[in-house]
Structure formats: C-alpha cells, structure tokens
Amino acid sequence: MIDLQWIRANTELAKSRHSKRPNTSSEEIEHLIALDASRRSAQGKLDEAKTEANAAAQEVGKLFKTGQKDSAELLREKTKELKATTASLEQAMREANDALNAHWIQLPNLAFDEVPEGKNEEDNQEIRRSDRPCKEASATHWEIAERLNLLRMDLGVKLSGSGFPVYVGGMAKLQRGLVSYFLDEANKAGYAEFQVPHLVNEDSARATGQLPDKEAQMYEATLDGLFLIPTAEVPLTNLYRDALIHENDLPIKLTGYTPCFRREAGSYGKEVRGLNRLHQFDKVEVVQIVPPRDSKAAHQDMVHHVEALLDALEMPFRILNLCAGDLGFAAGITYDFEIWSPGQSRWLEVSSVSNFGTFQTNRLRLRYRDQDNNKIKPHTLNGSALAIPRIVSGLLEQGWDGEVVHLPKVLHAYVGMDRLTKQDVRL
RNA sequence: GGAGAGGUGGCAGAGUGGUAAUGCAGCGGAUUGCUAAUCCGUCAUCGUCUAAUAGCGAUGCCCGAGUUCGAGUCUCGGUCUCUCCGCCA
Incomplete structure (x- = not known):
C-alpha cells in the first residue's frame, strides 16, 4: 500500500x-x-x-x-x-x-513521474526496439504446432478444460530447455535460485498486491484457504515478508521457475488462440529488493537482462513504458517487452518488468537497517525472464521454414536438437 | 489424522494475577599511544509535543475471544513448530 x-x-x-x-x-x-x-x-x-x-x-x-x-x-x-x-x-x-x-488497501500504487499519461495500451510509450527485422505473414504457431504434432489442445480440454495445453515430444523438451536456459542466465546475472510453493496463503497474496485487486484472477483452494500462484513473484517476494534485514544484505536478487495459474475470466476469440492466453503456463521470474536510491538502476538492470535474453534467442522485440492507464495495481512503473509474431502480425507480451517502490514493502512489513541503525523501507522489483509459451510460439513462427522449425543456436545444447520436426507420438 | 510439549524484542533467555529481568549483537557517547577492554546511554509499535531531540501517554509476550479493578501468567477456540504414533511419493 x-x-x-x-x-x-x-x-x-x-x-x-x-x-x-x-x-x-x-x-x-x-x-x-x-x-x-x-x-x-x-x-x-x-x-x-x-x-x-x-x-x-x-x-x-x-x-x-x-x-x-x-x-x-x-x-x-x-x-x-x-x-x-x-x-x-x-x-x-x-x-x-x-x-x-x-x-x-484498495488504493493502487502512485504512478512514478516517468509514467506517461494515458488511458489504455494505445498510450503506451515505446522506449526502443531491436534492429532485427520483423518477418511478414508466416504460418501461426498453432498451425505449425498442428503440422508437426507438437501440441494437443484437445487432450488438455479432456484433462482439464480449455487453456490447459498438452505439449508433445520436442515441444515439451523445448520448454524444459528454456526453463534451464533462463535459470542459468539468471544465475549468471547474480540471481539466487529458489524452488518455492505453488500454493500460497492469503497473507502472501495480499502482501504482493494480488488481493484485494486480482481476487478473480486467481484459482483458490477454498477448503484450505490457499491460492494457486499467478506468478512466482508472489512466493519469491514473500520470502521477505515480516523481515528485518541489514543494508549489507542488499541488493537481494532472487529467481525461480514455477508454473503460473490464471483464471483469465472473460478472455475470448483470437486472444486465446493457441498459446496466446493460458490458464497454466511456465515462467522464470526475477526479483530484486534494493535500497530506494538504487531502484531505478535496478529496474534498468533487469530490463537489460531481459533484453539480452531476447537477443540471444534472435527475437525481434520492442520495449514499452506502460502508461498510467495500463499500469498494474501494485506497480509504480512497468516496462513491457513484446516480441513480433509474424503469424498473427502483432506484438505479443513476453515480459513485464516493474518497480513497486515501497508499495509491496508496506504490505510485507519488510525493513532493513542502514549503517546508522535507521529502519528503512526498501523497494521491490520483479520481471519475467521469461514467460515460456509465448517465447515458444515466437520461436515456432520465427524458425519455421515450411517443413521444420529451426531453433536459435543458444538453445541447441539445452534442447538436445537444433530443430523441431514432426512428432510421431500416437494418441 | 491421533497423543504430548512448546511459541516472550534482531538473536538468546527469565518471568508465585500487580503492569516485561538479564545476556549477546547493533547504534550513540565517555575513557584510552594503537588494538582490545571497561563504563554510561540507547535499542518493538502507534500517538502526542518539537525545526529535530528530549519528554509524556498508549499498545506490545503466536492469533482471536473470555474471566478480573488489573492477564506474558487463568479459561476457551484457532494457528504454527518440535517429539512420538498412523498413513504415504
């Protein structure tokens, strides 16, 4: 708050x-x-x-x-x-x-000075874009996935419902490889790796700002009073709830891979085609806790980290400074990363990097002692690094040559192959 | 899931129903050739006063109710941790 x-x-x-x-x-x-x-x-x-x-x-x-x-x-x-x-x-x-x-508790964070005025996504401000060319009109990732038998939405519907995909063979391996790759890169950048619960209690959901704002977005295990996490931000940041740490411990840099669960009520049409919007997806998240004076630099640091990942994956992307109208409830400023989808001829969000100022700190009751023994509220930040299925759909469309999907070099060792070919798994 | 024990400041650890000891760490100061040691103060939260301190008041012993003029202490409910049993990947 x-x-x-x-x-x-x-x-x-x-x-x-x-x-x-x-x-x-x-x-x-x-x-x-x-x-x-x-x-x-x-x-x-x-x-x-x-x-x-x-x-x-x-x-x-x-x-x-x-x-x-x-x-x-x-x-x-x-x-x-x-x-x-x-x-x-x-x-x-x-x-x-x-x-x-x-x-x-129901007041949103105050927008930072750098946040552009505006009502909706049309008023977002482009910061910069990669110089990689945006390919024109190729097949969509769901067409490619179907041709190669990589994705079975119908089986997901049988098991759970729409928005719960079943990935087959090479695509499953690709996602596993991406998780490892993103975690390794985060480790190299100084983020400590954690494995955290995928269900959290009400206190945790409130502290990071999902409650009361996004109650309808989360799946809830009502019998036990637990929520399925919509992002690893929730458990990772809450590791520091009710904590008094020391300035020497800062900056704190955390990373973790988790599945993310979102109800996405009210979505429809092309928004939910293929992998565009899912009820369950995998994501690697990075979190930083820093002294207030360092939070702007930390934000830039995280932006550069995400940029480097997309460059290594040879993705055309752009970075947007979200306008006040598009800003999330708890965020003070957010940069969105979007990659170009040649199949859908539009930009798709793959990462959100936000600075929360003291908004989460107040709810977390997190403080640190500085050198003079004063209690200071640190700033918290987080970002996706990165959301897996959206990256996968990008890789499919970018690497498609009409027969197979060519993977970027950096992934060959992680996936154990340099291309995705037709899967002969029978179901 | 069953039984028992426990939860007190940043940490450790006392506390016959009369209003939270003490130690360690931290911070400020004093003393001191240096280091170390010693001594004094401070060291939870909210409010009030103030330029800021000081001062004053309230709250605070896992959470929530209750008994009492008065609760860390007694009663009830919940929660978490530990030990044992049961179940189990």
Missing part, C-alpha cells in the same frame, strides 16, 4: 500522481488523510481514558496490599465504570482503524 507518512507530507504531489490513473480522483487521497486523522484522534482519546483506568487499577492493587480494604472496594466499583468508557472508545478506535484500512 502507498506510504501514508509520505502522503501526509506531500499531499498535493500524491493527489496528482494518484490522479494519473484513470477512474481515480484526488478525493480518494483526501479521504485517506481524513480517515487517518480520525484514527489518530480516536487513539488520542482512547489513550487518555486508558491512562486513567490504568492508574486506578494500580491504586486498587496498592490499597489491597496495604490492607485498606474498604477504600479499595470503593475504588474498585469506580474502575468498573471507567471500564465501560474505555470499551466504547476502544470500539470507536477499532472502527476508525478498520475504515482506514479498508480504504487504504
């Missing part, structure tokens, strides 16, 4: 940054400040009442000890009355606190 102390001190700035997003108003910030003020005044009143009650209770103890039974009994009756007062003030305090939290 956004930083309340900062907003108190920089109210006007907060309003303008908040209002950059569509469907927001500066009244929401004013309301937040008002709720905070009434919470604090409620606490003041409660504190006063409790001071009195505490003193009285102590006095009773003393009177009993010194044998003054009568006056003790008298005072005891009085403190009972005090109790009623504090009880009602306590109730008021709780209500003020709940009202504050209810409003606070």
Whole structure:
C-alpha cells in the first residue's frame, strides 16, 4: 500500500500522481488523510481514558496490599465504570482503524513521474526496439504446432478444460530447455535460485498486491484457504515478508521457475488462440529488493537482462513504458517487452518488468537497517525472464521454414536438437 | 489424522494475577599511544509535543475471544513448530 507518512507530507504531489490513473480522483487521497486523522484522534482519546483506568487499577492493587480494604472496594466499583468508557472508545478506535484500512488497501500504487499519461495500451510509450527485422505473414504457431504434432489442445480440454495445453515430444523438451536456459542466465546475472510453493496463503497474496485487486484472477483452494500462484513473484517476494534485514544484505536478487495459474475470466476469440492466453503456463521470474536510491538502476538492470535474453534467442522485440492507464495495481512503473509474431502480425507480451517502490514493502512489513541503525523501507522489483509459451510460439513462427522449425543456436545444447520436426507420438 | 510439549524484542533467555529481568549483537557517547577492554546511554509499535531531540501517554509476550479493578501468567477456540504414533511419493 502507498506510504501514508509520505502522503501526509506531500499531499498535493500524491493527489496528482494518484490522479494519473484513470477512474481515480484526488478525493480518494483526501479521504485517506481524513480517515487517518480520525484514527489518530480516536487513539488520542482512547489513550487518555486508558491512562486513567490504568492508574486506578494500580491504586486498587496498592490499597489491597496495604490492607485498606474498604477504600479499595470503593475504588474498585469506580474502575468498573471507567471500564465501560474505555470499551466504547476502544470500539470507536477499532472502527476508525478498520475504515482506514479498508480504504487504504484498495488504493493502487502512485504512478512514478516517468509514467506517461494515458488511458489504455494505445498510450503506451515505446522506449526502443531491436534492429532485427520483423518477418511478414508466416504460418501461426498453432498451425505449425498442428503440422508437426507438437501440441494437443484437445487432450488438455479432456484433462482439464480449455487453456490447459498438452505439449508433445520436442515441444515439451523445448520448454524444459528454456526453463534451464533462463535459470542459468539468471544465475549468471547474480540471481539466487529458489524452488518455492505453488500454493500460497492469503497473507502472501495480499502482501504482493494480488488481493484485494486480482481476487478473480486467481484459482483458490477454498477448503484450505490457499491460492494457486499467478506468478512466482508472489512466493519469491514473500520470502521477505515480516523481515528485518541489514543494508549489507542488499541488493537481494532472487529467481525461480514455477508454473503460473490464471483464471483469465472473460478472455475470448483470437486472444486465446493457441498459446496466446493460458490458464497454466511456465515462467522464470526475477526479483530484486534494493535500497530506494538504487531502484531505478535496478529496474534498468533487469530490463537489460531481459533484453539480452531476447537477443540471444534472435527475437525481434520492442520495449514499452506502460502508461498510467495500463499500469498494474501494485506497480509504480512497468516496462513491457513484446516480441513480433509474424503469424498473427502483432506484438505479443513476453515480459513485464516493474518497480513497486515501497508499495509491496508496506504490505510485507519488510525493513532493513542502514549503517546508522535507521529502519528503512526498501523497494521491490520483479520481471519475467521469461514467460515460456509465448517465447515458444515466437520461436515456432520465427524458425519455421515450411517443413521444420529451426531453433536459435543458444538453445541447441539445452534442447538436445537444433530443430523441431514432426512428432510421431500416437494418441 | 491421533497423543504430548512448546511459541516472550534482531538473536538468546527469565518471568508465585500487580503492569516485561538479564545476556549477546547493533547504534550513540565517555575513557584510552594503537588494538582490545571497561563504563554510561540507547535499542518493538502507534500517538502526542518539537525545526529535530528530549519528554509524556498508549499498545506490545503466536492469533482471536473470555474471566478480573488489573492477564506474558487463568479459561476457551484457532494457528504454527518440535517429539512420538498412523498413513504415504
């Protein structure tokens, strides 16, 4: 959640940054400040009442000890009355606190200054693109996959439903190879590798901002109060929930491969053809936790990491600075990576690299001590490096020669072959 | 899933119902040829006051209810960890 102390001190700035997003108003910030003020005044009143009650209770103890039974009994009756007062003030305090939290937690992060104005994806700002040529009109990846018998959506439907693909032979190996390749590259770039749970509890989902915003996006195991992760960001970042670390531990750089589960309710048509949008897909994620002064550099660092991966895979790509309207709930700034799909003649998102500022830190209750022993809120960042099926669809369309799919050199050793050919698996 | 034991600050670790010891680490200071040692202070959160400190108040002993004038301590429910049993890749 956004930083309340900062907003108190920089109210006007907060309003303008908040209002950059569509469907927001500066009244929401004013309301937040008002709720905070009434919470604090409620606490003041409660504190006063409790001071009195505490003193009285102590006095009773003393009177009993010194044998003054009568006056003790008298005072005891009085403190009972005090109790009623504090009880009602306590109730008021709780209500003020709940009202504050209810409003606070549903406010999105403040957009960074560098975020362009805008309502939707049309207003995103292109940062740069690779100089690799974008091939024209080839076959789509689902046509290629069908020709080579690499993908069986129908079997996935039988097992689970639409959006749960079954990959066959070389395509399965390709995905496994990509996971290894991406993890190796992340390791080389200094990210420590983790294997984490694929189901998380409510606290974890709230801390990274999936709740309450994206409740409908996640699969939920209601019987156990667990959510299937929509991204490895959730378990990886939550490793540092409720933690007090030291500046010397920073920067923290984590990576992990997990499947990602997304309900994607309401998607349809060409959006969901082939591998475009899935309920389950594999992804390698990178996460950084850094001192506030370093977060912009860390963001660039992650962008360069993703860029290098796409270059090694010989992919034509472009980088977009998402406008305020397209920015996710928890993000302060996001760069999207899109690769060119010659089969579909459009750009497809393969990575999102975001800086969250202190938004997640506040929910995580994560702090670090600096050299002077001050407690500081670090910034968190994460990015896909990379989402596997979208890369696979790109590789299929880019490498297709009408007969086989040629794989980029860097993958030959990882996949154990230099091309994908027709699979003769029978089902 | 069953039985038992336990959960106290960054860490370790005390605490007959009367309002959270002590040690270590950290931070500030004092002393000191250097290093080390020693001494004093500080060292959870929120609020209040302030330019900022100091000060003052409240909260805080896994979470939530309850008993009581007063709960780390007593009662109930939950949760997590450990040990044993059962089941199991």
